[in-house]
Amino acid sequence: MPSDAARSDRAPATGPSGAGKPVSISVVGVRKHFGVTRALDGCNFSACFGEIHAIVGGNGCGKSTLAKILSGVLPADGGRVSVLGHATLTPYEARGIGVATVFQEVLVADECSVVDNLFMGSDGLFTQRLSGAAKLRAADALMRDLAGERVDVQALAGTLPLNLKQWITIGRALLRNPRILILDESSAALDLDSTERLFAKMRALRDGGATVLIVTHRIAELIRISDRATVLRDGRDVGVLEKSEITEHNLLSLMTGRSDHAKPVSSASVEDALHGEVVLRTRGLRIWPESPSLDVDLHRGEILGVAGLDGQGQSEFVRILAGVQAAAAGHPEVRTGDGRFAAIHGLAEATGHGVSYVSGDRKREGIFANLSIFENMLMPLYRLKARAGKIATIDWKALDATFAYEVDNLLIKMGARTNKITSLSGGNQQKVLIGRGFAMNPDIMVLNDPARGIDVGAKAELYRHLSAFAAQGRAVVYMSSEIEEFVGFCSRVIVFRNGGAFDAFRGSALDPAVILAAMFGQTDGRGTRLLTSSQATAAATTVGPIKIREFAPTVRRSAAATAEGPRFGTADRDSRPAIRIVEFQDGHPVEIGPTDGGQR
Ligand SMILES: Nc1ncnc2c1ncn2[C@@H]1O[C@H](COP(=O)(O)OP(=O)(O)OP(=O)(O)O)[C@@H](O)[C@H]1O
Numbered sequence: 001m002p003s004d005a006a007r008s009d010r011a012p013a014t015g016p017s018g019a020g021k022p023v024s025i026s027v028v029g030v031r032k033h034f035g036v037t038r039a040l041d042g043c044n045f046s047a048c049f050g051e052i053h054a055i056v057g058g059n060g061c062g063k064s065t066l067a068k069i070l071s072g073v074l075p076a077d078g079g080r081v082s083v084l085g086h087a088t089l090t091p092y093e094a095r096g097i098g099v100a101t102v103f104q105e106v107l108v109a110d111e112c113s114v115v116d117n118l119f120m121g122s123d124g125l126f127t128q129r130l131s132g133a134a135k136l137r138a139a140d141a142l143m144r145d146l147a148g149e150r151v152d153v154q155a156l157a158g159t160l161p162l163n164l165k166q167w168i169t170i171g172r173a174l175l176r177n178p179r180i181l182i183l184d185e186s187s188a189a190l191d192l193d194s195t196e197r198l199f200a201k202m203r204a205l206r207d208g209g210a211t212v213l214i215v216t217h218r219i220a221e222l223i224r225i226s227d228r229a230t231v232l233r234d235g236r237d238v239g240v241l242e243k244s245e246i247t248e249h250n251l252l253s254l255m256t257g258r259s260d261h262a263k264p265v266s267s268a269s270v271e272d273a274l275h276g277e278v279v280l281r282t283r284g285l286r287i288w289p290e291s292p293s294l295d296v297d298l299h300r301g302e303i304l305g306v307a308g309l310d311g312q313g314q315s316e317f318v319r320i321l322a323g324v325q326a327a328a329a330g331h332p333e334v335r336t337g338d339g340r341f342a343a344i345h346g347l348a349e350a351t352g353h354g355v356s357y358v359s360g361d362r363k364r365e366g367i368f369a370n371l372s373i374f375e376n377m378l379m380p381l382y383r384l385k386a387r388a389g390k391i392a393t394i395d396w397k398a399l400d401a402t403f404a405y406e407v408d409n410l411l412i413k414m415g416a417r418t419n420k421i422t423s424l425s426g427g428n429q430q431k432v433l434i435g436r437g438f439a440m441n442p443d444i445m446v447l448n449d450p451a452r453g454i455d456v457g458a459k460a461e462l463y464r465h466l467s468a469f470a471a472q473g474r475a476v477v478y479m480s481s482e483i484e485e486f487v488g489f490c491s492r493v494i495v496f497r498n499g500g501a502f503d504a505f506r507g508s509a510l511d512p513a514v515i516l517a518a519m520f521g522q523t524d525g526r527g528t529r530l531l532t533s534s535q536a537t538a539a540a541t542t543v544g545p546i547k548i549r550e551f552a553p554t555v556r557r558s559a560a561a562t563a564e565g566p567r568f569g570t571a572d573r574d575s576r577p578a579i580r581i582v583e584f585q586d587g588h589p590v591e592i593g594p595t596d597g598g599q600r
Pocket residue numbers: 034037038039057058059060061062063064065066104413414415422423424425426427428453455
C-alpha cells in the first residue's frame with residue numbers, strides 16, 4: 001500500500017461537473033516524454049466516482065500513456081497526479097487501492113490455463129483462501145457470464161481466439177472488484193453482442209459507485225456508454241464533454257481541431273464491381289467439418305465485407321482465403337495470369353499469387369516486437385526488391401521510397417524508423433501492418449478486422465485507399481467486427497452463422513440494422529443467392545425486399561456453438577501458432593532480410 005508520504009495532500013474535491021460527485025482521479029499539468037516524443041504535454045484530467053468517463057483522441061495523442069500513469073505503470077515526468085487520494089503509485093500499490101486496468105495489448109500468458117490467467121496477480125490479495133476447485137468454479141461462472149458461452153477454463157489461454165483472450169483480461173480486472181476500472185481499447189476485439197455484455201458490467205460498476213475510464217476509437221459505442229468524455233490532442237486535453245454534448249461532430253471537432261468532416265468515400269458502383277471477372281473463388285469449401293459448404297466469388301473491383309457474431313466462422317473464412325489457415329474441406333482458388341484458377345494451399349502460395357493479408361490481431365499475427373518500424377513494414381519485400389548479380393543486393397532506394405509513401409499515406413505518427421515497433425502507439429502499430437499489406441503491391445487484399453485500434457480519421461483514410469485499390473481493378477475482402485464499417489464502403493456483405501454464409505446483402509440492402517438482424521439469424525437468407533456470379537445473375541430479378549423477423553439482439557449463441565459443449569480448448573480449430581514472415585525455400589521456411597533495424 002502507498003505510504004502516507006505518497007498521499008496527495010488534497011482532500012477529494014467535487015468534480016467540476018459530474019453532477020456534484022466526488023473526484024476519484026485528478027491530473028494536473030502532467031508531462032511525459034519518451035526521448036524527443038512528447039506523449040503528454042501538460043495534460044489535465046479529472047474523473048468522479050459513479051461515472052463512466054471516456055478518454056478520446058487520435059492515434060498517438062497520449063491516451064494509453066495517461067492510463068499507464070494512472071495505473072502506476074509509468075511515472076510522470078512532471079505535473080500532479082492523484083488517484084483515490086494517492087500520488088506516485090507503483091502498479092502493486094495501484095492494485096492495492098482498487099485500480100484495475102485492462103491494457104490495450106491483450107496480456108495473457110499463452111502457456112497458462114484460463115483459470116490461472118484469471119487469478120494471476122490476485123493471489124495474496126483477496127483470493128488466497130480460495131481452493132483450486134473454488135477457483136475453477138469461479139472461473140467457469142465468470143467466463144460463461146462474460147463470453148456468453150461455456151469456455152474450457154483449464155485449456156491453455158494460447159489456444160483461444162482473440163475475443164476470448166480479451167475476456168480473460170477483462171475478467172481478471174473484474175475479479176478485483178475495482179473502485180477504478182480502466183479499459184484501454186478493451187472492446188476492440190469484441191463483437192456487438194459481447195460489447196453489450198461488457199457495457200452491462202461497466203454500468204453495474206458505475207452504479208455501485210466506481211469510476212470507469214474507457215479509451216476507445218469506436219465512436220458510436222462511446223457515445224452510448226459514456227457519462228462524460230475528455231478529448232486529448234497532441235498530449236493535451238482540449239475539451240470535456242458532458243453526456244448531452246457527446247456527439248460524433250463534437251468529438252471529431254475537438255479531436256482534429258476542425259469542424260469540417262467529410263463522410264467516408266463510397267465504393268465503386270456495386271453493379272460494376274459485381275460484373276468484374278472473378279479473381280478469387282471457393283467451391284465446396286468447408287470451414288469446419290460439420291459446417292455447410294461455401295461457394296463464393298470475389299470480383300475484380302469489388303470490396304467484399306464479411307460479418308458475423310464472434311465464433312461463427314467469418315474470421316476463419318478470411319484466414320483460409322489468405323492461406324493462413326487450412327479449411328476442413330476444399331481450398332480457395334485464385335485466378336492466375338493465364339486465366340486459369342490455382343488452388344491456395346498455404347500462405348506462401350497465396351502471397352505468390354498476389355494475395356496479401358492484414359490482421360487486427362497484431363500480437364499474434366502481425367508484429368515482430370523486437371524489430372524496427374521499417375523492418376516490420378518492409379521485411380517481406382527485402383527479397384522481392386533484391387537486385388540480381390553475383391551477390392544479390394537489396395534495392396534500398398526502392399524500399400526507402402515505399403516506406404516514405406506508406407508512412408505519409410497512412411499518417412503514421414512515429415519517431416526514427418529504426419525505433420522498435422513497440423515504441424509506437426497501438427493504432428500506429430496497426431497502421432504499419434496495413435502499410436505492409438499495401439507495400440506488397442498485391443492484387444487482392446484480405447483484411448481481418450484491420451481497423452482495430454485505429455482512429456476515425458485513419459479509418460476514413462483506410463477506406464479511401466482500399467476503395468482506390470479496388471477501383472484499379474483489384475479486389476478486397478474486409479472482415480470487421482464493427483457493422484458501421486461496411487456501409488458506404490463495401491459492395492457486398494456476407495453474414496456468417498454456424499460456419500457458413502447465412503445471408504448476403506448488396507446495394508441499398510446494405511443497412512446496419514439488416515446486417516445486425518442477419519447476424520442474429522433473423523433474416524430469410526435469400527441473399528445467399530448473391531454469393532456467386534451465376535447465382536447472382538439468376539437471382540437479380542427475383543430477390544425482393546428483405547424481411548426481418550422481430551427480434552431483440554440479446555445473447556443468443558448458435559445451437560452448434562453451445563450444444564457441442566466448450567467450443568474452445570486445447571484442440572481448438574483456431575489454434576495455429578503465430579505467423580512469422582518467412583519465405584518458403586524447398587519447402588522450408590526461411591526468415592528473410594537482415595535485422596539491422598533498417599539502419600544500414
Ligand atoms: N515506450 C515508448 N517508447 C517510445 N515512445 C512511446 C512509448 N510509448 C508511447 N510512445 C509514444 O508516445 C505517444 C503517445 O502514445 P500513446 O500510446 O499514449 O498514444 P494513444 O493515444 O494511446 O494512441 P493509440 O490510439 O494509437 O493507442 C506516441 O507518439 C507513441 O509513439
